Amino acid sequence: MPTAAHRHAQDLGRFVMASPSSFHAAAEGARRLAEAGFELLSETEEWPSAPGAYAVVRDGALIAWTVPDGARPTTPFRILGAHTDSPTFKLKPKPTTGRLGWLQAGVEVYGGPLLNSWLDRELRLAGRLVTHDGAQHLVATGPLARFPQLAIHLDRAVNDGLKLGKQQHMNPVWGLGDPSTTDLLALLAEQAGVDPAEVGGYDIVLADTQEPAVFGADGGFFASGRLDNLSSVHAGLAALLDQHANPVVERSAAESKPIAVLAAFDHEEVGSASRSGAAGPFLEDVLGRIGDGLGASATERRRAFAASWHLSADAGHAVHPNYSERHDPANHPLLNGGPLLKINANQRYATDGPGAALWARLCGEAEVPYQEFVSNNDVPCGSTIGPITATRLGIRTVDVGIPLLSMHSARELAGVQDPWRLSKAAERFFVG
Known part of the structure; x- marks a missing residue:
């Protein structure tokens, strides 16, 4: 019988096949959200101010969010950022x-x-x-x-x-x-x-065109195109839909849940500098309009941002058995060892001490393991949308993602367990 992780991987495969371009990924995400009761909005129209579940598409990017009952002008955001494009x-x-x-x-x-x-x-x-x-x-x-x-x-x-x-x-x-x-x-x-x-x-x-596949001993491997970074888009989408369908109440009546946001940007692979990329104004525009609907002043919006978190979810590197010298000697992430906490001293990833502590707590609450990734000092480190969003908005950011082999290949390799585990941790993140 398929496990929850296998069912998640199978649905990830369907999502990948429905998303051969960033525009298709945004459209497929919007379709799934609408099917679950999210209201699709147009940027040229007035937006509702009432609590509810909403989404908006800008070219190949998608932002979706849920405004809980009792939300106030200073209610913080919990933003999971990812990207829809691939090399x-x-x-x-x-x-x-x-x-x-x-x-x-x-x-x-x-x-x-x-x-x-x-x-x-x-x-x-x-x-x-x-x-x-x-x-x-x-x-x-x-x-x-x-x-x-x-x-x-x-x-x-x-x-x-x-x-x-x-x-x-x-x-x-x-x-x-x-x-x-x-x-x-x-x-x-x-x-x-x-x-x-x-x-x-x-x-x-x-x-x-090749279909994603589960294979390996005990069906532990998952091969597919565009896992960088549809694996994170799908995990965030699944977590947001689950949070919407099964709300968790863990607060007093005087304390609102955070506003959960999925921000799936385009153009990360070419620098994010576009109207639909993380370096553009899309997320700030949406968060501003959400704040406007709650009657937030400029100061109240800054207070909300100061209390907010951004989980930058993008695939990372598993240790390669044939090229172990390219990896840090002490940190060897494996497929199915859990999602990665990505760390870089030069801020190519935005994780800091408080962010690492948050990620440890989230994974503990979700009962999933996690691994740390740091680069070999002789191998230049890539980057993500994490530092971009942290710089643009001043929101504290943590960089995470599932481990892969063959990143940027036409067909990448993941573990079956890791995408599901990332989604479980994301659910806890959205709860706040």
Whole structure:
């Protein structure tokens, strides 16, 4: 019989397959929230001030929140931040290319994918088409494209070191024919049910078509594309939905529950500097409008922020058995050892002493183990949205996430237990 962790992993797999682009991830999250009774709001309309459950989508980003009964102008926020985008390839202008009888797609590298992991995979195109009237149309093909690797017979030294040129070698094939008489955008428009002549703009990326899979001894491994960082988006979404469906009352009548917020941003893999990224104004705009609905003054809003917490949830690194020298000698996180507390002295992660104590308490209350991650001093550390949100809003932030192998591969590897455990800790976080 499947365990709760296996059921969570199976639902994560469904979420990943429904979310081949950041726009699809935001739409799928909004669909699930609406199905659970959240009211979907438009940024151009007036928002309700009454307690309730709400969500708003901005491009490929989604923010959802619950305002509890008794919320006041100084009620603090509990924000789980994550991101909807993953390293991939994005269609360029004039994307229909090719030569020697092949149809190819002109793509630009998005973020930092492991290029070789994308070779010899059946890929789909997904994202949004925007027609001249401004309407946005989500589109996702079936298996359509592939980066074919050169046969070893034509490159006998390939196993001594594979070097891929991003411009020369990363041009996927998607058919046979003459690129001057064939239009990839027209194919996408037909898939979306719109007139190709009406398409004025697009944001289209590649995504792997292989279904997520549970495997390994005792079904302990979970392989999927886009675990960085749909694993965190899904965990936060599951926790928020559970908190909404099963509210926990642990306070006196005079003390309100916090306002639980899921903030799933776009563009983290390319720096977060966009209107829908963590460095943009989206979260501050939403929190400000929530405060306005509660009648908060500028001082009361600052008081609420000072009492708030942000859980920055993004995947981290498990120790690699074949490259252990790349890891810190004393900290070796394993798959299924529990979600990570991510620490960096140079503030590439925002965790500090109080944040570490909070995370320890949350995991204790949720009865889940956790592990600490810190980089080898000789290996530069990546970063997350954590320091960005802490800097923008002054809200104390803790960086966490599930451990992975093959991060930024087209197909990453997690433990089955860890996404579910992250969700359990997130539930305790939302309770406050």
